[in-house]
Amino acid sequence: MIQKGSDHFLYQQVIDLIQAMQTSGTLRPGDKLPSLRKLSSQLNVSIPTVKQAYVELERLGKVDARPKSGYYLRSARMGIASPKRPTFVRRPVEVRCQTLIEEAYEAVHSPNMMPLGVSHPVMASPPDKALARIMRRVLAQAGPKAMAYGPMDGYAPLKRQIAQRYLEQGVEARQEDIIITNGAQEALAIAIQCTAKAGDIVAVESPTYFGILELIENLGMMALEIPTCSLDGICLDDLQESLDAHDVKACIFSSLINNPTGSCMPERKRQRLVEIIESRNIPLIEDDVYGELHFCDEEVLPLQAYSKKGLVITCSSFSKTAAPSYRIGWMLSSRYEQKAKGFKRALSCSSSLLNQWVLTEYVRSGDFDRNIKRLRQVLRQNKERILSLIEQYFPEKTCVSNPQGGGVVWVELPPGCDSTEWFRLAVSESISITPGVLFSATGKYKRCARISYGLPWCQTVESAVKKLGELSYSLLNKKMSKAG
Numbered sequence: 001m002i003q004k005g006s007d008h009f010l011y012q013q014v015i016d017l018i019q020a021m022q023t024s025g026t027l028r029p030g031d032k033l034p035s036l037r038k039l040s041s042q043l044n045v046s047i048p049t050v051k052q053a054y055v056e057l058e059r060l061g062k063v064d065a066r067p068k069s070g071y072y073l074r075s076a077r078m079g080i081a082s083p084k085r086p087t088f089v090r091r092p093v094e095v096r097c098q099t100l101i102e103e104a105y106e107a108v109h110s111p112n113m114m115p116l117g118v119s120h121p122v123m124a125s126p127p128d129k130a131l132a133r134i135m136r137r138v139l140a141q142a143g144p145k146a147m148a149y150g151p152m153d154g155y156a157p158l159k160r161q162i163a164q165r166y167l168e169q170g171v172e173a174r175q176e177d178i179i180i181t182n183g184a185q186e187a188l189a190i191a192i193q194c195t196a197k198a199g200d201i202v203a204v205e206s207p208t209y210f211g212i213l214e215l216i217e218n219l220g221m222m223a224l225e226i227p228t229c230s231l232d233g234i235c236l237d238d239l240q241e242s243l244d245a246h247d248v249k250a251c252i253f254s255s256l257i258n259n260p261t262g263s264c265m266p267e268r269k270r271q272r273l274v275e276i277i278e279s280r281n282i283p284l285i286e287d288d289v290y291g292e293l294h295f296c297d298e299e300v301l302p303l304q305a306y307s308k309k310g311l312v313i314t315c316s317s318f319s320k321t322a323a324p325s326y327r328i329g330w331m332l333s334s335r336y337e338q339k340a341k342g343f344k345r346a347l348s349c350s351s352s353l354l355n356q357w358v359l360t361e362y363v364r365s366g367d368f369d370r371n372i373k374r375l376r377q378v379l380r381q382n383k384e385r386i387l388s389l390i391e392q393y394f395p396e397k398t399c400v401s402n403p404q405g406g407g408v409v410w411v412e413l414p415p416g417c418d419s420t421e422w423f424r425l426a427v428s429e430s431i432s433i434t435p436g437v438l439f440s441a442t443g444k445y446k447r448c449a450r451i452s453y454g455l456p457w458c459q460t461v462e463s464a465v466k467k468l469g470e471l472s473y474s475l476l477n478k479k480m481s482k483a484g
């Protein structure tokens, strides 16, 4: 308790108290500290004293101050470094990753699996009840119309809602520029086929989302990997050198939140990225599925906002923010509109009208925005918790990213460990993770894996993460006994 006559400054005593609560587990990484007013009245000290303690804790890197929200405890993150950049050879390659992707998907969907291998961050705060309520109402009102085909490029009121959201962000978007797709994956498939053909070179981040690599593989294109730092995204010098050296027909980047690292490019860098690519007249496909789930204190804009030539095609969806199973996504592009519509017609004719109706109502009701706000907070808290567990239970020399949004961390095990082996061991314990090699076209990231924290946090999740730590130790021991 606070001792007023002691030699210790009062604010220091408040700090000691918070640290003691952290040590005892009363306060855990990601938790919100009591408000200034509440703690000052509980401890019978002034508000400025508590404020001084919180500011000092922030200076020491132990808490985060979030505007209009409060102070949050960080994980200790003492010696835990970010994954290192591997060596890159600047050469386009054919992609071959299908077999392991199949194995990873199978693992995610086996019964009783702890799904740490799937990125569905909305499950951390799922809006199932709100969506079910709307679905019931819509079904009752629509009668047989609910079974009909929808318009090829999407349900106009939903397109209007999406366009309005872009306009509110300051991004010029007309309802006609939006095509509703079956998830972002179809939007990406259409965008890439509007801009490149078999044999063409497409620049991708490295590491990048394996769904993009799978598209490139299936379309017979070549991938050119551009190094992407787990702190601030794509390395622009490398990008320029690669564009100088090769005839790149399109780029596919997630500049806001990268999957798997969770990196977020700073605004100035994002702006520069668009300048570089548009100055070379190369189409830039922006995969922005996690953009709304960033942890930055100020709003961040999609690359579309910086486009001067209309060469940016934005692809996104409701999969990460509302319901992955609805399979509703969209693409935004004026320049490629006609070509894109042709592909959409040929590929899937239209997307589920019923699901578009439900999402239109969900967005209109305001619940969508309210849940995104809540979701960001929950994900941020989960992130601190998983980082803290990794720090405690994983071997020394493990590295981990510090995601700036989304629901996954990128972990690099110590030298000698193989993450595909780790993945298979984990599956035998009913835990799925995603092995690192899936995120590269050239077999990089053999020691890395993506682990999800985008699910309701509970004791079982904690035990699964601890188990992953145990399994990584067993990989290390095996390696040492082989060496011995």
Ligand SMILES: Cc1ncc(COP(=O)(O)O)c(C=O)c1O
Binding pocket: 119, 182, 183, 184, 185, 186, 209, 211, 254, 259, 287, 289, 316, 317, 318, 319, 320, 324, 328, 329
């Ligand atoms: C970076 C990224 N892009 C696109 C997708 C595909 O999204 P959707 O489920 O909307 O097709 C995913 C899904 O995991 C993703 O992580």
